Amino acid sequence: MADTRPHVLLALTDQERYDCSAPGSPVETPTMDRLSSEGVRFEYAFTPISICSSARASLLTGRFPHGHGMLNNCHEDDAIQANLPPDLPTFSEALAAAGYDLTYTGKWHAGRDATPEEFGFSYLGGSDVHHDDIDEAFREYRRERGTPVGDVDLEDEIYTGEKPRDGEDGTFVAATTPIDVEETRAWFLAERTIEALEAHATDGGTFDDVDGDGPFFHRTDFYGPHHPYVVPEPYASMYDPDEIEPPESYAETFDGKPRVHENYLHYRGVEDYDWELWAEAIAKYWGFVTLIDDQLERILAALEEYGLAEETVVVHASDHGDFAGSHRQFNKGPLMYDDTYRIPMQIRWPGVAEPGSVCEQPVHLHDLAATFLEIGDLEVPETFDSRSLVSLLESGETDGNQDWPDSVFAQYHGDEFGLYSQRMVRTERYKYVYNGPDVDELYDLEADPAELQNLIDHPDYAGVRREMRxxxxDWMDETNDPNRGWVPEVLERAD
Known part of the structure; x- marks a missing residue:
């Protein structure tokens, strides 16, 4: 009997802001827009944590970071946990055991030593040295094309620090590269994905370890638009910095905010950035997003070419966002703003998801883990903190689902600058952030969408503060958060 379960294609970007592909965005994302028009766009999708390894581990395990233990980036010397516990259930291992053929290309970053192969995937290449160093495929590809990685002269370079043009003591932020589009890692990852789709469709094809018999699950993890925002033409000059307006949050004063917010400005080395420099960097960031969008177009075209489009659930999401100048910040960190916690998410499922739907239920990135299992007709383990999105996709219900939570929960545990425990709960209108070592935060997102005014001590919001706490x-109790043993009492006394 033929296996009629659908195929799944997951395209995960790295540090892509929600607003890049949101309605009205100045960024050109026709392919992401197409996924929205042909499927469901999730208006309120959030990462459980705004740091790479932790978010990716949550996606695999369906658990919040405190549940899987990978609290910060696994490649750093101060990693709390370098690899996921081997006995922790993951959606990928369950799908592989149930007959799905799993393939993977691109960024991993969910284990220092453990690789995708140990979680049910066949890895098809495309990693980089900093995050994974799993293989040599992309470096060999570039050598064959005569442009070895690291052997090109960049232009328009921007760095953090006191000398943003020479990189003497700063972090690499953005640049123009003289290579062809076909030599970018984004192109290469799309090409590998297309080869994988051909193999799945033709019983082997390019890759010997793809059998092509059962349904497939393919995952493409792009290295971008994470910094450094290095893009070739035409993307490098696609957006004019002079036409980019500062976001409302650029007016940040840090008044009434936790001290770490302003400290992080200095720690990241962007305290002296003016808007002209930020606009130049943002123009490259936007160009990076459009470059990836164009690679998604190639992938969707391959699905159609190989007759797979109508049988494949296509998911686009990101592990977390990027400040890109919002609140005058660079990268990400212990600041739980929507710039880094709200993510894009679109799901196209022909014959199931109503084309052009907009889901306004708040969802988490790691809800995808439970979703993939239900798509594969599998039970969701009790260890998962995630809820399958299938009911939202099938019903076309955009809001008012009484069985769905009306808030999201997130956390942060620090990165290379040290540990810093945070918890966040967000509804459609309000956001509350618990900062153990400093002042808490409360924002009225309807009145202040830029999250500039901390209302935690405002007398008119005392009732809201109590409700959000x-x-x-409740979220801490539901997810067995280890801090639930003492934080509730602290919050009770704080009122």
Whole structure:
């Protein structure tokens, strides 16, 4: 009997802001827009944590970071946990055991030593040295084309620090590269994905370890638009910095905010950036997004060419966002703003998801883990903190689902600058952030979408503060957060 379960294609970007592909965005993303028009766009999708390894581990395990233990980036010397516990259930291992043929290309970053092969995937190449160093495929590809990685002269370079043009003591932020588009890692990852789709469609094809018999699950993890925002033409000059307006949050004063917010400005080395420099960097960031969008177009075209489009669930999401100058910040960190916690998410499922739907239920990135299992007709393990999105996709219900939570929960545990425990709960209108070592935060997102005014001590919001703290405690209880043993009492006394 033929296996009629659908194929799944997951395209995960790295540090892509929600607003890049949101309606009205100045960034050109016709392919992401197409996925929205042909499927469901999730208006309120959030990462459980705004740091790479932790978010990716949550996606695999369906658990919040405190549940899987990978609290910060696994490649750093101060990693709390370098690899996921081997006995922790993952959606990928369950799908592989149930007959799905799993393939993977691109960024991993969910284990220092453990690779995708140990989680049910066949890895098809495309990693980089900093995050994974799993293989040599992309470096060999570039050598064959006569442009070895690291052997090109960049232009328009920007760095953090006191000398943003020479990189003497700063982090690499952005540049123009003289290579052809076909020599970018984004192109290469799309090409590998297309080869994988051909193999799945033709019983082997390019890759010997793809059998092509059962349904497939393919995952493409792009290295971008994470910094450094290095793009070739035409993307490098696609957006004019002079036409980019500062976001409302650029007016940040840090008044009434946790001290770490302003400290992080200095730690990241962007305290002296003016808007002209930020606009130049953002123009490259936007160009990077469009470059990836064009590679997604190639992938979707391959699905159609190989007759797979109508049988494949296509998912686009990101592990987390990027400040890119919002709140005058660079990268990400212990600042739980929507710039880094709200993510893009579109799902196209022909014959199931109503084309052009907009889901307004708040969802988490790691809800995809439970979703993939239900798509594969599998039970969701009790260890998962995630809910399958299938019911939202099938019903076409955009809001008012009484069985769905009306808030999201997130956390942060620090990165290379040290540990810093945070918890966040967000509804459509309000956001509350618990900062153990400093002042808490409360934002009215309807009145202040840029999250500039901390209302935690405002007398008119005392009732909202109490309600949001109660919501936070409920989430901590529901997810067995280890801090639930003492934080609720602290919050009770704080009122």
């Amino acid at each position: 109660d919501r936070l405690v």
